[in-house]
Amino acid sequence: MPTNDPTATADTGGAGREPYLPPATQPVRAVVWTLHLALPLLGLWLLLANPHINVEWHHNPSHFWLIILVAGINVVLGAMIGQASARRSDARLLLVSLVFLSSAGFFFMHGLATPQIILPNGSYGFDLSQPVGLFIASGFALASALPLNERAASAVLRNQAWLRGGLALVLVVWGVLSLVPGLTPLSSKPPALGAGLGGAELIGLVLYGVAAVMLFRIHRRRPAAMLISMITAYALLAEAMLAGMYHRNWHLSWWLWHLLLTFAFVFVAYGAHIQSRREGSTAGLFDSIALAATVRRIRADYERALEELVGHLRRSADSRVPVATRLAGKFGLTEAQAAVLDRAGEALANERELSERLGALVELGNRARVGLPENELLVQSLERARQAYGDVRIALVSDGTVSMGSAEYREGDFPASGPVRSGDAVVHPLTVKGRLAGALRVPVGRTPQDDALAATLAGQMSIALENARLYQELETLFRQYMSPDVAKSLLADPRTAELGGELVELTALFADLKGFTSFSERVAPAEIVEMLNRYHSAAVPIILGNGGTIVQFVGDALLALFNAPARQADHAAAAARAALAMQEAAEKIVATSPGYPRFRIGINTGPAVVGNIGSPQLRGFNAMGDCVNVAARLEGIAEPGTVVIGQTTLDLIGPRAQARSLGDLSLKGKENPVHAYVLSALM
Structure with a gap:
């Protein structure tokens, strides 16, 4: 496959990144390249500033064969780029081919008008053919450098027959008018200093310069050797327009613009020759000049071809030749390139296989x-x-x-x-x-x-x-003896078991059974255990289902925290919902066992230190703070079957709570009274 794959010329620059520049545009070589373009202008200035060295050399055969040779090179280049345009359906390549064909055609007319070839003397046609050809080509050059959108590119391709036909017609008409003696003034003898196009030559110079700059911007986005060749050619053609404006026929300054034209087209031809020798094929030779849409389409074609090859290699290792042959025909590959592609495809298939298996290993590791x-x-x-x-x-x-x-x-x-x-x-x-x-x-x-x-x-x-298996064992063990949130925290990071804590705003829920002591005196110990298990079996799922963490079971009492260790945005309301649901579940138990005691619940919200409290040998997850103490006091004053909440909890729940004020209460251990409410429902 040709190494001029457009994927190699994709824009590698991202936000804040400079695009890669190939050797032709690195600083040192850029200076050398600039000097090569500046030297002809320096030579032109020296010749014009020193007439004694701007000598005349009149040699018609040399002129004729030089022109015919360069015109032939242009025709070949134009035809090759035209074929690439047809193969890729690309408007820019079509316009570039017209640059070479128009300059070749008029260059050829200029050569035929050489004195003593067809006409006995010089003529207007001899003087004007090449400036006219370069001026027409400059228009195509500018158009080829424009960032044509899809609509404009389609219009150019639709009218390619008119463009080629119109150019051919202009060349035929020009040839007749300038080469038939006595037919028009174009075949007559011009003034001694020759004829020119006046301001049109200056316009052509500007058009070539603008086209070169625009192509260089494309090169910055997707660097390519052929783009550098085209930029150099357009710059030399601009210099040729400048040199040709002085019309000192047969002087060294006049020969200079012939040499500039020769260098411009030979430079492109030589670049194409070197690249085709390196790649062993002319397929894709001019792809880097194509429009961005064409480059993307070519890249997609290559990707599909490689995917097709890799897929074929993975399905069957014994029938690779037909696929390689088909791809070779599709992309114009040589036999050696097809063999390289075959080996590359096999290596790519192996690499893809390896990547997929490594990816599977990563996924399996994550699932574990x-x-x-x-x-x-x-x-x-x-x-x-x-x-x-x-x-x-x-x-x-x-x-x-x-x-x-x-x-x-x-x-x-x-x-x-x-x-x-x-x-x-x-x-x-x-x-x-x-x-x-x-x-x-x-x-x-x-x-x-x-x-x-x-x-x-x-x-x-x-x-x-x-x-x-280990996770299942630990989970079973932990979940039976502690809250799921605490168990998850320990399994995820054992360091969370270290002594210490952090200050967190939480809602504490205290619940116990009013009348538990008298009930215990009346019944057997086994019935006490059965009663506690029934109540806790009902309460625990309710608390966990509302995001709470149970940190203590002390006889008939339990303490649950909300917003610790797992964070909850609406922890006060979650605790309230859990408390009301616990009372509802307890009423159902009491309805079947009339002698059972009933829950009373206290809830309060505020800051508390949450963490592991105890000793290095034995510790437990708990919360310490005034808000927890107040919750315990509110539970102590609550009537059986009710839920008492503090002012901060009510403020966080807001108008969703249906509550009856108990007024300011003097609680044990509190210097200031605490306002409390009996919560009856939650909207």
């Missing part, structure tokens, strides 16, 4: 950390592994044996915990705490890294299986 149930983890992991590795199979140990199809494996069947070969696959042991827990069968042989990747997959699956 989320605490999924074992069966769900294995199903999801196996599905993902099969997408990347093929027909992967897994089986767990039962009675010390792993049954996988007709084969059975025991711990001693895996030497040094290594794999066992099974046809075109390897079977790796899965271990948990160093003991055989299962086996994993992975296909191998498609890529050189298969064995290593299979071992890595087996290791990852062993880790996932062990984590799932």
